[in-house]
Amino acid sequence: MTAAALEVRALHKTAHVGFSRRPVEILRGVDFTVGPNEVYGLLGPNGAGKTTTVKVALGLMRPTSGSVALGVKGLSHVGYLPENPYFYDYLSGREFLGFCARLFGFDGAARHERVDGLLRDVSLERAADTQLRKYSKGMLQRIGIAQALINDPELVLLDEPMTGLDPVGRVEVKRIIERLHERGKTVMFNSHILSDVHELCSRIAIMREGRVVWEGAVAEALDEAPSLEDFFMKVVTG
Amino acid sequence: MKQVVAIAVNTFRETIRDRVLAVIVVFALLMIAGGLWLGSISLGEQGRMMKDFGLVAVTGFGLIVAVFVAASLVHKEVEKRTVFVLFSKPVSRAAFITGKFIGLCGTMAMVLAGMGLFLFALVWIVAGQASGMVLLAVLMIYVQLLAVVAVTIFFSTMGSAILAAVLGICVFVAGQLSHNVLALTRLGKNPITEALSWVVYVIIPNFSAVDVKAGAVGEQTLAWGQIGLWTAYLLAYIVVALALATVIFRRKEF
Numbered sequence: 001m002t003a004a005a006l007e008v009r010a011l012h013k014t015a016h017v018g019f020s021r022r023p024v025e026i027l028r029g030v031d032f033t034v035g036p037n038e039v040y041g042l043l044g045p046n047g048a049g050k051t052t053t054v055k056v057a058l059g060l061m062r063p064t065s066g067s068v069a070l071g072v073k074g075l076s077h078v079g080y081l082p083e084n085p086y087f088y089d090y091l092s093g094r095e096f097l098g099f100c101a102r103l104f105g106f107d108g109a110a111r112h113e114r115v116d117g118l119l120r121d122v123s124l125e126r127a128a129d130t131q132l133r134k135y136s137k138g139m140l141q142r143i144g145i146a147q148a149l150i151n152d153p154e155l156v157l158l159d160e161p162m163t164g165l166d167p168v169g170r171v172e173v174k175r176i177i178e179r180l181h182e183r184g185k186t187v188m189f190n191s192h193i194l195s196d197v198h199e200l201c202s203r204i205a206i207m208r209e210g211r212v213v214w215e216g217a218v219a220e221a222l223d224e225a226p227s228l229e230d231f232f233m234k235v236v237t238g
Numbered sequence: 239m240k241q242v243v244a245i246a247v248n249t250f251r252e253t254i255r256d257r258v259l260a261v262i263v264v265f266a267l268l269m270i271a272g273g274l275w276l277g278s279i280s281l282g283e284q285g286r287m288m289k290d291f292g293l294v295a296v297t298g299f300g301l302i303v304a305v306f307v308a309a310s311l312v313h314k315e316v317e318k319r320t321v322f323v324l325f326s327k328p329v330s331r332a333a334f335i336t337g338k339f340i341g342l343c344g345t346m347a348m349v350l351a352g353m354g355l356f357l358f359a360l361v362w363i364v365a366g367q368a369s370g371m372v373l374l375a376v377l378m379i380y381v382q383l384l385a386v387v388a389v390t391i392f393f394s395t396m397g398s399a400i401l402a403a404v405l406g407i408c409v410f411v412a413g414q415l416s417h418n419v420l421a422l423t424r425l426g427k428n429p430i431t432e433a434l435s436w437v438v439y440v441i442i443p444n445f446s447a448v449d450v451k452a453g454a455v456g457e458q459t460l461a462w463g464q465i466g467l468w469t470a471y472l473l474a475y476i477v478v479a480l481a482l483a484t485v486i487f488r489r490k491e492f
Binding site (some may be wrong): 055058059060061062074075076078080082084086087088089090091099100102103104105144147151202234 | 239240243244245247248251255256318319320321322323324325326327328329435491492
């Protein structure tokens with residue numbers, strides 16, 4: 001891994017919407033850097049451009065200008081959990097993870113081992129052979145996290161990983177993120193749950209209207225306000 | 239290549255388990271069995287009537303499966319945002335389109351084999367004719383429907399699923415008629431209509447050239463060399479349609 005796990009520079013994205021192809025600026029020069037082995041929080045109100053930034057980083061969208069540099073060798077070393085994930089209804093959890101493992105070239109025993117290990121990690125062993133259409137929202141979120149980790153990625157991007165989870169599920173996901181950190185992985189996640197961000201992240205960036213308006217260590221933010229919530233409100237409304 | 243196989247297997251699993259597919263196949267089998275009644279009221283032509291009616295049913299229901307499943311294949315992935323999971327992994331758009339196509343080829347093979355073997359058994363048991371030509375006719379229907387699948391996938395990368403399905407059906411119908419329309423316009427000696435029908439004839443695959451239903455029911459002697467050439471043409475057509483679908487799909491953002 002190079003100096004930065006993810007480096008975003010002057011990123012602009014303009015989408016053309018509607019019949020008249022009206023241009024809408026989604027990103028207006030996003031800059032931030034995620035260092036190696038950091039747990040990094042990308043925060044901001046709805047519509048700030050967090051998800052778009054991640055999508056551009058993954059190549060799901062093309063930037064209008066600017067650059068995104070992954071500090072890993074391609075998508076083979078990246079894991080991604082989309083927001084409100086939806087998967088294949090008629091596959092079981094085990095089949096779905098097996099499918100994801102095949103996409104990374106895992107075969108035979110290695111694939112089974114990886115799938116079983118992840119099902120255990122996200123506490124879905126009992127539901128492993130149940131079709132995904134019968135999963136609850138929280139179970140889908142957990143299988144989504146499992147698929148993001150199937151390739152044992154160096155860089156993990158999680159879009160709202162706590163959404164839809166009950167308190168037990170949230171604790172489990174937080175433990176997973178902590179374990180990833182302990183194993184030297186880099187994690188960047190978007191979240192509106194600031195207590196989780198406070199607990200997990202070493203650094204954060206706060207986005208507003210397509211720009212990063214503040215970037216720094218969580219400790220720095222807490223020097224300026226009594227809580228991360230207060231600091232966040234100050235930054236996004238200020 | 240591993241990605242293509244993984245996507246093909248996944249597509250096959252997903253489509254073969256769809257209950258709508260099971261319902262369509264049950265209806266198709268009932269329709270084919272309905273040929274028994276038609277056969278019973280046709281004097282001395284029971285076997286022929288059953289084959290004729292059965293092959294039309296196989297074509298019709300096969301077309302429904304091909305067009306509606308193909309039209310929704312790519313769309314469903316985009317609408318339900320499973321593409322986020324796929325394309326955030328090292329999966330190329332070409333592997334995605336090719337895998338989807340091959341997976342659906344597997345599903346179509348299962349569906350048509352089921353219908354074809356049912357028809358074959360029915361004709362054998364009721365009319366005492368073990369007609370291998372019925373199976374060959376089903377195989378050629380399969381080849382035609384694969385071209386329809388490829389064309390429908392191509393349309394689905396450009397517009398809505400419904401539009402892709404409608405256009406897929408239009409291509410199939412036009413491909414059945416284009417040869418006759420060209421022959422008719424040549425008789426009319428109008429250069430504009432003749433040129434137009436020539437363009438349609440070139441753009442739309444000539445499905446009638448590989449249709450061996452008439453041969454299966456004994457109405458026509460088959461020119462195997464011609465059928466082989468047209469089959470190769472249809473396979474090339476499939477490759478071109480999938481390549482174009484990939485080019486368009488590459489430009490898409492999610």
